[in-house]
Amino acid sequence: MSTPLLHKVYDSSIFKEEGDHLINLLSDYLSKTVSMESEKVINWSEPDEEYLFWKNFKQKGYTTSQLFQTVIERSIHTHHPHYIGHQVAPSVPLSALATLLSAQLNNGMAVYEMGAASTALERVVIEFFTQALGFKNGDGFLTSGGTLANLTALLAARSIKASSDVWNEGATHKLAILVSEEAHYCVDRSARIMGLGSGGIIKIPSDKNFKMRTDLLETYYAQAINNGFEIIAVVGSAPSTSTGVYDDLEAISAFAKAKNIWFHIDAAHGGAAIFSSKYKQLLNGANQADSIIIDGHKMMGISAITTAVLFKKSTSSYAAFEQKAQYLWEKNDDPDWFNLAKRTFECTKSMMSLRFYVLINAYGSQFFEDFLTTLYDTAINFGAFIKEQKDFELALDPVSNIVCFRHIGKGGNLDDINLNIRRSLLEDGIFYIVSTRLRGDFFLRMTVMNPFTNMTHLAALLENIRKIVNNK
Numbered sequence: 001m002s003t004p005l006l007h008k009v010y011d012s013s014i015f016k017e018e019g020d021h022l023i024n025l026l027s028d029y030l031s032k033t034v035s036m037e038s039e040k041v042i043n044w045s046e047p048d049e050e051y052l053f054w055k056n057f058k059q060k061g062y063t064t065s066q067l068f069q070t071v072i073e074r075s076i077h078t079h080h081p082h083y084i085g086h087q088v089a090p091s092v093p094l095s096a097l098a099t100l101l102s103a104q105l106n107n108g109m110a111v112y113e114m115g116a117a118s119t120a121l122e123r124v125v126i127e128f129f130t131q132a133l134g135f136k137n138g139d140g141f142l143t144s145g146g147t148l149a150n151l152t153a154l155l156a157a158r159s160i161k162a163s164s165d166v167w168n169e170g171a172t173h174k175l176a177i178l179v180s181e182e183a184h185y186c187v188d189r190s191a192r193i194m195g196l197g198s199g200g201i202i203k204i205p206s207d208k209n210f211k212m213r214t215d216l217l218e219t220y221y222a223q224a225i226n227n228g229f230e231i232i233a234v235v236g237s238a239p240s241t242s243t244g245v246y247d248d249l250e251a252i253s254a255f256a257k258a259k260n261i262w263f264h265i266d267a268a269h270g271g272a273a274i275f276s277s278k279y280k281q282l283l284n285g286a287n288q289a290d291s292i293i294i295d296g297h298k299m300m301g302i303s304a305i306t307t308a309v310l311f312k313k314s315t316s317s318y319a320a321f322e323q324k325a326q327y328l329w330e331k332n333d334d335p336d337w338f339n340l341a342k343r344t345f346e347c348t349k350s351m352m353s354l355r356f357y358v359l360i361n362a363y364g365s366q367f368f369e370d371f372l373t374t375l376y377d378t379a380i381n382f383g384a385f386i387k388e389q390k391d392f393e394l395a396l397d398p399v400s401n402i403v404c405f406r407h408i409g410k411g412g413n414l415d416d417i418n419l420n421i422r423r424s425l426l427e428d429g430i431f432y433i434v435s436t437r438l439r440g441d442f443f444l445r446m447t448v449m450n451p452f453t454n455m456t457h458l459a460a461l462l463e464n465i466r467k468i469v470n471n472k
């Protein structure tokens, strides 16, 4: 029997009232962060302190809108032009609204009936990608993030390329993949989940610019074969996470073809360059990939979390979790494209196609072009600017929106100096940047994710760093 509380919980007038508050709050938030009226990009607190704050929150008897306001205040602000840290986009407001729609409709998506509109839209969104990539007979689906997307694509690779039926029989012999030492850690993780073990993740060294040394592929391949491995795939990064450098996809593709192995591209970060007339050449060779993944929540401005998993051959799109069925589909005119859980790791998943489609519908591919091109341009200009500063060192010329650099002005232990800079910036909260280690050395790392970040902001960052160094 429904109770008064249940009626209250689902009361549409409360939804409207709270919804109006929230939209007003977010609208105010958007304008204050983008314009930098709110000074800080992060209000830093130590994890235990934050935990205690929230543990005691309920006792204070705050309303829902006060709760939402407090969450905003205590969260990092990706829409602030001084947010130049990890690779998460300041979500486009329309995409956030689509996420709200998805959350309230809560269609489950696993089978067609549980999300007719969003299932059909998912196909439209996938076609948007496959056309841009030049996959004439391509297909794919959306999944929850680049990590899961890479795992799914590699499962398809194993299903199609391995000489044994691992899905049904388990591992019968040693399988391996080739990947740059600079690849995102999730590729390594995927391989381990697939039971390849440390030996099955063959890391190809990178050159001085952190690109995979494709000239070494043959040697590493031969060694692995001698050691009893069957190589099923080679993975290119477009770009790699630490430095933002794209691997030579054409060379990797040629190698994959020669060896008859799967060619997968982890383009979680930079696959959206396909929509930029200026930067699409970074993806030359991508049209030869067997699979490629592209994150919406990185370089496409889409609310987290949503990733496209794309296959050159539509039949491959069914291979990850349906090893037997893939043979069936090849002969079958009706591959049941609309029951998405056959192809995704998730059973229930969010209606993520809406977040893409709302932008395609409102702005077309021009938005994706403007977004990525602006971010890459700004970072590349900033790289040139750093080079002119005597007290800073640029790790490498940026080719995308990721820039690695460090302060060298005062001599001493550069790792300690730059570790301190990063920590001071975090605690101060005026800028948010991150860090990486390149060949063992500590570098400051930033990703221009916000199209409103400009050279004035970035020059101010360097001034801020100088002040930190001079105060120590």
Ligand SMILES: Cc1ncc(COP(=O)(O)O)c(C=O)c1O
Residues within 6 Å of the ligand: 087, 144, 145, 146, 147, 148, 184, 186, 237, 238, 239, 240, 241, 266, 267, 268, 269, 295, 307
């Ligand atoms: C190249 C690359 N691949 C995969 C991932 C993981 O993507 P996600 O965070 O969507 O799981 C990242 C995240 O930074 C990345 O840079």
